Amino acid sequence: MVIKQTAKQIFFRFLKFGFLAWGGPVAQIAMIRKELVDEEKWISREQFNRVLAVYQALPGPEAHELCVYFGMKARGRLGAILAGLGFMLPGFFLMLMLTWIYVRFGIKSPVINVLFSGIQAAVIALITFAAYRIGKHAVVNKKLLVISLVTAVAFFAGVNFFLLLLIAGLSYLWWQKKKIIFVLTLALIVSGITAYTINKKGFRLGPTESAKVIEKLKRKDSEGLVFLTGLKGGLLTFGGAYTAIPFIQQDAVIKYGWMTQDQFLDGIALSGILPAPLIIFSTFVGYFGGGWLGAILITIGIFLPAFCFTLIGYNVMEKLIAHKGLHNFLDGVTAGVVGLIGVTAIQLFVTTITSISAIIIFLIALLILIKYKSKYTVIFVIAGAGLVNAIWKLVL
Secondary structure, eight states: OOOOOOHHHHHHHHHHHHHTOOSHHHHHHHHHIIIIIIISOSSOHHHHHHHHHHHHHSSSOHHHHHHHHHHHHHHHHHHHHHHHHHHHHHHHHHHHHHHHHIIIIITTOHHHHHHHHHHHHHHHHHHHHHHHHHHHHHOOSHHHHHHHHHHHHHHHHTOOHHHHHHHHHHHHHHHHTTOHHHHHHHHHHHHHHHHHHHHHHOOOSSOOOOHHHHHHTTSOOOHHHHHHHHHHHHHSOOSSGGGGHHHHHIIIIIISOOSOHHHHHHHHHHHHTSSSOGGGHHHHHHHHHHHHHHHHHHHHHHHHHHHHHHHHHHHHHHHHHHOHHHHHHHHHHHHHHHHHHHHHHHHHHHHHOOSHHHHHHHHHHHHHHHHOOOTTHHHHHHHHHHHHHHHHHHHO
């Protein structure tokens, strides 16, 4: 089918999708598929499924990548850029607005602090549920389970996550090829690095927040670091936006100290109530790292790979993903990421869920997320957690 769309039509079509992008990637993808595939037949259902499978194997928000792809189909690279921008701009500007409100009123307001202290427990429930949901689809055999657990233990001990993901991918690739000597060699390397790290640093239950973090908040880091944090998140976001959380948290809270743990969780909470990919919380993080320019740069960095995969060449990308060896490598990396998310959820739980009310909110939020699949469930959970905590504080 020949798709006839002007540049203006493409931009406003995907801008509409952006304003209606509630409910996470599943709801967003379903909305795009219904209009462009089922109703207008831009491509066949079979081709849509194949394209979606490719993007699911790659890092980045799948719904946004699909928009870029459809824009490419309609009007080449210009269409791809306009479609991607149209889809992401509503969430980006709304997040900028909420960031301004949060910084202007939220940090010093006792009322808002009470609301967000309840919301933080719900956000940890969201991350916990995401780890389970992603793991259920990604960790599909015993080999991947072992890789995920080993990665989790090593990451918990403080081993660099990038090294762990590389080893996770290679381990599964060679394990599938029955090259056991190579797999055992990698296992020894990870064991040695983990033992050395534990001996040097000791175990840590959660990220440390000290006077150094507060001191760092008074200065602005270079814009380049903020951009690279976003780019790293965009390149390592396997299996959904939640997988970017441990990478961005490592830089924003632990390594550079741009923000506190509570502020990081608040940013995730704000993104959860917006019509946008959850990854838009990076805009909030970028502000704390480099002001308004930092908010823009980190957003560019995290969405740039999603644009480039299609702009550089979808056909080449599809051939690469069809390669079984690369597929096994990506499966191993994804299993490793599941381990990272699990450890991050535990660390956040230990440092944030410190009261009876927080435990109750966490458990209720987790049960609701497991039972109800509506695209508005996340919004309900976040808003409800804040209200429950406020009522709890008033009553007690």
